Amino acid sequence: MAWLVGGGGGAGLLITSHWFFPLLASLFFLVLEVWNEAAECAFLWRRLSLSRWTFCNISQASKGAQTWKQYYLHRSQLEYQMARGKPSQDFTCKVISGHEEKIEGMAYLSAIEHRFDRQEKSVVCTVSADCTVRAWNVQEGTEIWSSSVQPAPLRRLLTIPERQLVITMDGQGTIKVWDGKTGKEQATFITPSTWCNLVLCGVPESPFLTVFHTDSLTRPSEDKPLSDSLPVGECWNVTWAPKKAARLIVLHEDRRTRNLSVTTFDISSKRSKNKVEILEAQEVASFILPKSVRKPHILESHGTDIILLGCGSELTVFSMTGDLLASFQDHHQTITSIWVDSFRVVTSSQDISLRVYTWKREKNTVVLKSCYHLLGGSHRWSSEFTDVACDNVSIVAVESRKCGKSILRAYSFNL
Numbered sequence: 001m002a003w004l005v006g007g008g009g010g011a012g013l014l015i016t017s018h019w020f021f022p023l024l025a026s027l028f029f030l031v032l033e034v035w036n037e038a039a040e041c042a043f044l045w046r047r048l049s050l051s052r053w054t055f056c057n058i059s060q061a062s063k064g065a066q067t068w069k070q071y072y073l074h075r076s077q078l079e080y081q082m083a084r085g086k087p088s089q090d091f092t093c094k095v096i097s098g099h100e101e102k103i104e105g106m107a108y109l110s111a112i113e114h115r116f117d118r119q120e121k122s123v124v125c126t127v128s129a130d131c132t133v134r135a136w137n138v139q140e141g142t143e144i145w146s147s148s149v150q151p152a153p154l155r156r157l158l159t160i161p162e163r164q165l166v167i168t169m170d171g172q173g174t175i176k177v178w179d180g181k182t183g184k185e186q187a188t189f190i191t192p193s194t195w196c197n198l199v200l201c202g203v204p205e206s207p208f209l210t211v212f213h214t215d216s217l218t219r220p221s222e223d224k225p226l227s228d229s230l231p232v233g234e235c236w237n238v239t240w241a242p243k244k245a246a247r248l249i250v251l252h253e254d255r256r257t258r259n260l261s262v263t264t265f266d267i268s269s270k271r272s273k274n275k276v277e278i279l280e281a282q283e284v285a286s287f288i289l290p291k292s293v294r295k296p297h298i299l300e301s302h303g304t305d306i307i308l309l310g311c312g313s314e315l316t317v318f319s320m321t322g323d324l325l326a327s328f329q330d331h332h333q334t335i336t337s338i339w340v341d342s343f344r345v346v347t348s349s350q351d352i353s354l355r356v357y358t359w360k361r362e363k364n365t366v367v368l369k370s371c372y373h374l375l376g377g378s379h380r381w382s383s384e385f386t387d388v389a390c391d392n393v394s395i396v397a398v399e400s401r402k403c404g405k406s407i408l409r410a411y412s413f414n415l
Contacts, residue, residue, distance in 0.1 A: 042068050042069075045069040045072050049068055052072075053075070056075075078392065078393060078413055079343070081414060082344065082358075083344075083356075083358050083371055084371075084372070085356055089414075091411045091413045091414065092411075092412050093374075093409065093412075094140075094410045094412070095377075095407055095408070096138075096141045096142075096143075096407060096408035096409075096410055097405075098134060098146070099128040099132070099405065099407075100130040101128050101129035101130035101153070101405060102128060102129045102400065102404065102405065103126050103127070103386075103387070103408070104127050104128060104129060104153070104154060104155050104156075104157075105157030105168075106126045106127075106157065106387050106396065107159040108122065108123065108124055108125075108159065108389055108396075109124065109125050109135060109164065109166065109180045110122050110123040110124075110161060111161045111391075121137055122138035122139060122391055122394045122396075123180075124136050124396050124408065125159055125180070126157070127168050128153070129153040130153070131149045131150040131151070131154060132146055132147050132148075132149060133146075133147045133154055133157070133166060133168050133178060133183075134146040134147070135180065138394045138396055138410045138412060139394070139410075139412045141410060144183075146183065147183055150170055150176075152170040152171045153170060153171045154168050154169070154171075155171050156169035157169075159180065164179065164180035164181050165177055165178070165179070165186070166178040166179075173192065174188065174190050174191070175188070175189045175191060176188050176189075230263075231255075232253075232255070232261075233252050233253035233254060233255040233258075234252060235250060235251070236251040236253070236260070236297075236299075237296075237297075237298070237299040238250050238299070239300055240301070241301045241305070242301065242303070242340075242341075242342075243303045243304045244266075244303075246266060246267040247266050247267075247284070248264070248265045248267055249264050249265075249307060249320075250262070250264075251309075254288060257288070260288070261288045261289065262286065262299075262307060262318070263283060263285070263286040264283070264285045264305075265282060265284060266282050266284050267280075268281075268282070284320070285320045285321050285322075287318070287321060288322075289309075290324070293314075294312045294314065296310055297310055298310030298335060298336075300338045300340045301340065302340050302342075302345075302366075305319060305321075306320070306366070307320060308340060310334075310335040310336075310338055310347070312334055313329065313331040313333055313334055313349065313351075314327060314331075315327070315328040315330070315338070315345075316328075317368055325367070325368075328355075328357070328368075330347075331347065331353065331355060332349075332351045333350035333351040334349065335347050335348070336348050337387045337388050339388050341390065342359070343358065343359060343392075344356060344357060344358045344359065344390065345358075345359075345368060348385035348386065348387060348388040348397050348398075349384070349385060350383075351384075352375070352376035352379065352382050352383075352384060352385055352399070353374065353375050353376060354373065354375075354385060354388055354395065354397055355372075355373055356371045356373075356374065356395070357369060357371060358371055374395065374397075374411055376397070376399050377399055377409070381401055381402060381403075382399050382400065382401055382402065383402050384400050385397045385399055385400070386398045386400050386406070393412065393413055394413060395411045396408055396409070396410045
């Protein structure tokens, strides 16, 4: 068989199938081979990963062209599962118990950014009224270590995953630092007050711990070099903007109108050899909460200028200047805690459920989308979820039992 390919002048090129089809097949397989080689290129998968997630935690022990490809595929699949949330298909649920009293605080000791190399597990630490601090393997649902019984119930908890350190504070104002790998006590510091909050400041390479009294936001004190007064009324809640250095968001009463307001400050400071001195707290934005919004009891933030409020059973999202961006009424009872990170929001509630939301970019704007519920235990035995935290592979919540104890309910998504 042959074809005549020619122009208008009558001359033409005779193509015969005995050499044309083999040539076409050779070209096809050559192109396919080139695309296959390109698909295995580490540079391509690294570029795709960083363009989608900005920061990616690739293990230094894992090298080769496959590393970035596996990371991209694993993380994409996991995000799909965490956005869909189908039981048994996407995640497994474990009950973790061991504390004899109520759990007062919880935080991940493992890095929030997972490596996806099957070498790392999620680790959560808890403090309890039973006077112990403990570490748990989330995927296995087992205890890693437990401290000795302390002189007073433990009320506060911070972790520094980069240093593998756990910091606790008890009901008498004693701060202790623990080795996150072994649970051994590293240091002790006694504060003059039992009503203090713990705030971790600084960059991950050089973090430092700040201890301040809860009234230091509204009452100046000359003997505390790390405190300063802010021009606000009675303070209800405070949070840091995660993507802006030293941006503080305060929920407070307006001094003039007595209405609830949200004010954002940028804090400037100067670090010398022996101390850090606060120079100025500059107001960036402020707005009065609309009367249609119930009084909020939880304050969190996203990025540099998005504010989330827990208002009874309702989750509301505002811009820094007071624009109402979204409102969700997914819970039937009061929201007890809100977890916020770069990818999702998880709320816990007295209705013994968690609600998962995801951030989506639409037309150069970030919006929050409601996804699904994660259910807790039976109302016969449980009273509420009191706290929730999340990393890239799991969600852990503190479930309060009617007997007075607490357990952890861990939802591990399939890798």
